Amino acid sequence: MKGLYCKLSEAGEVKFIIQETSVPTTIGNHQVKVQVKGCALSPVDIKLCEDLKLQREHIPVGREIAGVVLQVGPKVTFFQPDDEVVGILPLDAEMSGLCDVVLIDEYNLVQKPEKVSWFEAAGAIKDALRAYTALHTLARMAVGHTLLVLDGASPFGLLAIQLAHYHGVKVLATAVSLEDQKFLEQLRPSVGVLESLVARVIGVWDSKVDLVDSCLEETGGLGVDIVIDTGVRLYEEESEVKKHLPYKHDIISLLGVGGHWVTTEDNLQLDPPDSRNLFLKAASVSFLNEEVWEASRARQGRYLHIMKDVVEKLATGTFRPLVENPVPLYEATVSMEMVQRRQLRKRVVVKL
Known part of the structure; x- marks a missing residue:
């Protein structure tokens, strides 16, 4: 074998x-x-x-x-x-x-x-587990919240969008290419009212588009409640691979009061001014590591409950993975x- x-x-x-x-x-x-x-x-x-x-x-x-x-x-x-x-x-x-x-x-x-x-x-099982961990466990999303999903056309980003929309959250998403932007703009639920899953697609592939301004405009200047990133740019001089990633200062700037930033950046470094801005907003940073469910037996029941919920949403068409x-x-x-x-x-x- x-x-x-x-x-x-x-x-x-x-x-x-x-x-x-x-x-x-x-x-x-x-x-x-x-x-x-x-x-x-x-x-x-x-x-x-x-x-x-x-x-x-x-x-x-x-x-x-x-x-x-x-x-x-x-x-x-x-x-x-x-x-x-x-x-x-x-x-x-x-x-x-x-x-x-x-x-x-x-x-x-x-x-x-x-x-x-x-x-x-x-x-779908692992990307959906990450989405549940980010939105339910870490960010405590609720009806009426506004969520920004960075790189919404990725397998993980798409399931996060579908899960948030299902729970009545207003979703904003970034697109790293024109093709991704068209894909996100055409997203519709498989059942129910055929409204767009994404309230606004922000095309960060276009250098003329400003992520912070777009988010503040969409939220009336209040900022978003939850941000899920796919990595961040820590410094000005970063590799070409990270050119579409936002700077950490931008993410903190577009967060609303009491907001939650869920990051996949395992070596995130916050400078004192960044920490001060988070303090003034009473905002928080959480690190997304879906492997943590296996670290404690006390979490085993919730882990299984999440996976059962994932397959049920696959069966009903709420989740449609890439x-x-x-x-x-x-x-x-x-x-x-x-x-x-x-x-x-x-x-x-x-x-x-």
Whole structure:
């Protein structure tokens, strides 16, 4: 049986290889043996693995899986053979999600509705988990809030927009290209009143457009209640890759009183003037790390509740993820290299 693994060279370069692996013959009390039908590819966070002392010679790749239960452990109560399931392999998993068969703890899986495809389920589960973590857990969104989603046409940004609109939040979103802007302007819900999901699309690809002015204009000068970024520019002299990212000062400037800034920037540095501005607004900064759900057993029930809610919203059409056409296993290595370099705009799912 083959799986996809990440290997670090001595020079620190990331290389992806498909290699043979085997399933343990014994199944744990609370483990489930799943035949994988679809596995989504997400970038491997090498630094996070190092911080958590999970660095190995070969890091398993592909953690978001959907498949059919083949066998359950003696103390498993949630599932039985032939159930269709979706879930996320833990960070310390020994097996790649691209193996034909994987062993996974029952507390990392939920039932997959019949009408949801394998590829939609696997492709949406992690981005939707991030959206829930950002909006519900960290930002405490409520009806009437105004949300700014940076790079709204990304897989994560799209699900954040759909979740916020469902809960009665006014959504603003940035577009990093003209194509993304047209896509966001045409977004409509699959059910209910066919109003636009995004109240205003801000085309940051156009140098004439000012992000702060656009947000303040849309909110009557009050500022937005919640901002979710995809990274920020910390200094004037940054790489060309970050040219569409806002400066941290801009984000703080467009936040309203009591606002929440949810950031994906793990090395964010706030200067004293930035902190002073946040203090004057009684605003807060939260760091988005969806892997934290596995850090405490006390959070396990809420984690499962979120995943159940995600698949229900997939079944009703509230969530419509950005998923590429499924790719075969022999193309997984090339696809993963592109995913790691963040060259693809849609979520890639491997068909097994």
